[in-house]
Amino acid sequence: MTPDHEVLVIGAGFAGIGTGIGLRRAGIDGFAIIDQQDGAGGSWHTNRYPGIAVDITSFSYSYAFEPFPSWSRIFPPGAELKAYADHCIDKYGLRPHLRFHAKVVRAEYSEQHHLWRVFLADGASLTARFVVCATGWLTEPKRPAIEGLDAFKGDVLHTARWDPSLELTGRSVGLIGTGASAVQVIPEIAPRVESLHVYQRTPIWVFPKPDFAVPEPVRRLFGAAPWTQRAIRLLTDTATEAGFVIAMIHHRRFPFLVKAGEAASRLYLRSQVKGDRELMAKLTPAYRLGCKRPSFGKGYWRSFTRDNVRLVTEPIERVTETGVRTADGAEQRFDVLVLATGFQTLENLPPFPVHGAGGRELREFWRTERFQAYEGTSVKGFPNLWFIVGPYSFTGGSWFGMIDYQVTHALRVIREARRRRATQAVVRPEKHDRSFRETLRRVPGTVFAHGSCRRSNSYYFDERGDAPAVRPASTYEAAWRARHFDLDDYAYAGPLGRPA
Template sequence: MVIGAGFAGIGTAIALQKAGVTDFLVVDEQDDVGGSWHANRYPGIAVDITSFSYSFAFEPYPHWSRAFPPGAELKAYADHCVDTYGLRARLRTGARVTRADWDETAHLWRVRFAGGATLTARFVVCATGWLTKPKTPDLPGLDRFRGPVVHTARWDPRVETAGRRVGVIGTGASAVQLVPRLAPEAARLDVFQRTPIWVFPKPDVPIPRVVRRVFAAAPWTQRSISRATDAVTELSFVLAMIHYRRFPFLVRAGEAVSRLYLRRQVRGDRDLVRRLTPRYRLGCKRPSFGSGYWRAFTRPNVELVTESVTEVTESGVRTADGVHHDLDVLVLATGFHVLDNLPPFPTHGTGGRDLREFWRTERFQTYEGTAVKGYPNLWFIVGPYSFTGGSWFGMIDYQLTHILRVIGEARRRGATEAAVRPARHDRSFRRTLRRQGDTVFLDPSCRGTNSYYLDEHGDAPAVRPASTRTAGRRARTFDLDDYRFRRAGDDRADLL
C-alpha cells in the first residue's frame, strides 16, 4: 500500500509497476491526485525551483509555460504521470488513513480508514510528504473575527480581497508569492511579520513555444538542462548548507546577494531594509525566490507590521503595541505542521509502540532516511533525514531505489517481514548526527527562528546531511543484511 498520491506516491506507484509489482494500491485523503499541488490554490502559487528540475527524470514534461510554472501546471503534470502510466485503477481517493498497526504474527500492516474500513498490506510506503496539515496560529479571539478567515493551504476562491482591508499573518514562502498578488488590488494590506525571510530574485521567464517544441521532439535537450540545473542547485546547497563550517563564506555571499536585492526592491528605504533583513544565517529557515515581494512594501496601501499579534477581535487584529488594525479579510500564511505531523496518523509497530511517541522521546531517527527500527515493512518518502536539498525528485528516486531493493530481496527469500536491524539502524543514525554538526542548521543564530528544519531536541531532521548523489550511491550499495528477513510462522531468526 502506498499512502499519498502526490509526486512521492505517484513515483512509488510507477516504480513498483516498472519492477513488475502489480498488487498495490495508492490511497489519498484528497479527492484527486497531486498532493500539495491539488490542495494549495492561493493566488500566485508556483514552484520555487526551476521546472527543469521539478519532474521525474524518466518522464520529462515539455509543456511548462515558464521557468517557474504556476501550481496549476504542476497539478497537470501529476495528472499526466498518472494517466501515462495507467494508475487510475489503482487509486483510491477520499480515503483518509486514521491508524496503522503492525500484526507481528501475520506480518501484515492493518490500515484503518475514516468510516471504519480496514485493509491489510504486506508492505507500506508512507508518501504523505510534509505539507498535509496546515498550521493555524494559537491566537486569542481568532474564532470571533466576523470576516472571512482563510489559510493559504485551504484557499477559498470565493473570498473577495479586491477593495478590501486584508491582513496576512506570516511571511514564509506562501506569503512571498501571495503578497505581490494581493497588494495591487486590496484597499489596504497589513502584513504581520514575526521572522523575516531571505529572498532571492526569481528569474521567472516564459519558455517560448519553439523551445517547448524542441523539448517535445528531442527530450534529451530538456534532460541536459535538467542535469545542469540539478548540479548547480545540488552543489550550492551541499557546499553552503551541508558543509557550512568549511565554506561559511558561501553563506555570507548568499546573504550579501539577498541584501543587495532587498535594497534595490525597497529603493533604499533604510527602515524597511532594517525590518525586512533576517538576523539569522541564510539556511536556518527555508529561503525563497520572489518577484515583487519586498517591492510590495513600498506601496502606500501596504504596511509591514513587526509588532507581535496579541489577539484577534471581531473587526481586526491587535498587536503588542496596542494598535488595532481594522480588517475585512484575514489570511493565515502560517505554513504547516511538519515534523510534529510525522507520521500523519497513529502508527504502531513491534510491541505496539507508537511511532510519534518513539520519535518524540528518542529523537527523530531513521535508517538511511527511509526505514525505522521496530517498524518492519514500512518505509517513508520525505521522512526524517531524507531531503538532500537538491532535486525533490532526486530524493524520491534514491528512496525508491532503497525500498525496491528490500522488497525485491524479501520476495527472493520468500520472506514476509523485512525489519532493519537495530544495531545497523543506530549506526546509520550516529553517522547522520556526526555529519549534521557541519551544517548551517546547527548555527547558534538558528535558535528561536521557528524553523521547521529544527526540532525540540536541537536536531535538524528535515534535512539529510549528504548530497543526493551520495544518498543515491548508498541506496544502491547498502548491505541488504542490514535488514532481517523472516517468514510468518517460521521460527528461524533469519532467512538466507
C-alpha cells in the first residue's frame, strides 16, 4: 500500500519546521507538515500576552545553521520569534508542505502495511510511512482545578489564549500563578491596572535579565559576517551548559554551582524589594534551584513593591461569582481573572491517542510502565515513529539544541531504512530498555533527586516522582549520541515483514 506521504510531521512549531528543513536537506521531499492552528510558529504563533519574549538569548534560541542577524534585542519579543519561523519556512521552501487547520485526533499503526494512519478532527485521514511527532510541550493551556472558576461573572483569560481586545486599564485584576509567563506579564500590566492581586502557590527562582537592544551596526556585522554571530552563540551555549545544565545534571558532584546560583538570585531579590523582609521571604523558593524551571525577569519582583500590587500566598479556597476567596476566609472582588497557570506538559504527551504494534496505546504504556524512550525519541513497539520532544529529551539548555539532535536521530534511521529498502524501523526492545536503565542510573546524581523538589510543584515531575521532562545529559553529549548511536539498535523489515 502506497502511503499519502513518506514522512508526516505533526506540528508546525520550531520542532516541526526544523524537521522539515532536515528532510529537505536530506533530499526527502515526500513529506507534509500539519498543524491544528491557522499559522506556523507553535507557541510563538498562539501566545500573545503582554511582555511575551524569549527567556534565553536570541543567539542560542535559533537554529545553529540559520543565525538571524535582525534580532532587535538580546531577548527578542514574541513577534520576532514568529517572524523568524516564517523566515525559515520561506527560505527553506516549506510552504508547499504545510497544511493548517489539521487537528490530529488519533494515530494508528498498520502492521500489515507498515504505515501510520492519522485521523483528523474534520473526518479526513492521512497515511504515512514514517511519522515525526513535533507537537512540543506548550500547546494545551492548563486550567487550574479551582472550585467555582466557571461561575465567575467577570472576564477570564489564560495567558496562552490572550485576548488583545480586552482592556485592563483601570480595572481590578486577580492573577493566578507565578511561573515563567507571570514573570513576563506582571510587570507589563501592573502600571496600568487599578489593582493587581497575584496568587502564588510556589515561588520561582528569578535572575536579572540583561536585555539590551542590538545596535544597528552590530546587526549589519552579523549579516555581513555570520561567523561573528556564531561565535557569540558558542559563548552563550557554553555559559548555559555550564551555568545551568552542568549544575542541574551533575548536582551531586558540583553542589556549589546550584548554591552559587541561589545566592545570586537572592541577591537580586534583595535589590528589587528594597529590604522588605516579609515580602522577600514569601518570594524566596524553598526548593533547590533546578527543581523547577527558573526564569529571567525584568521588573518582576519590583512589581510587588507597587502600592497597587499585592502578593497573596494563602491557598485559594474557591472562585466566587465576583472574585476569589482564600483559605483564611478573605475574599477579594475582581473585574478580570488572569490564569498564568502554564500548560499541560507530560499529560499532553502525546496530545492524541497513538496505537502502535498490537494496538497498544502509547499514553497507557507510559503511564503503566513509566515514561521512557530510546535516546528520548523512539519507543519500543511503536515502529516508524519519533518524538522531537519525548520523555528525557530536553537537556535544559536551548530548545533548538534538542531539536537539532532529535531530528538528526530520526533522519539517520529514515535514511538507513531507505538504503535497506525497508518499510519498517523499530527500536529493538533490549536497546530501548538499556537506554532507559542508563537514564535512570544518572538520576540520583541530579538536582531532581533532592528532597526539596517535592515542594516545587514542577512540571518536570510525573506522578511517580520521575523527572522525564529533562534529560540527565548535556546538550553536547546528546548531540554526539544522536550522530553516533548504532543504527542496528533498530530492527528493519521490508514488505510482508521480511528482514531488510
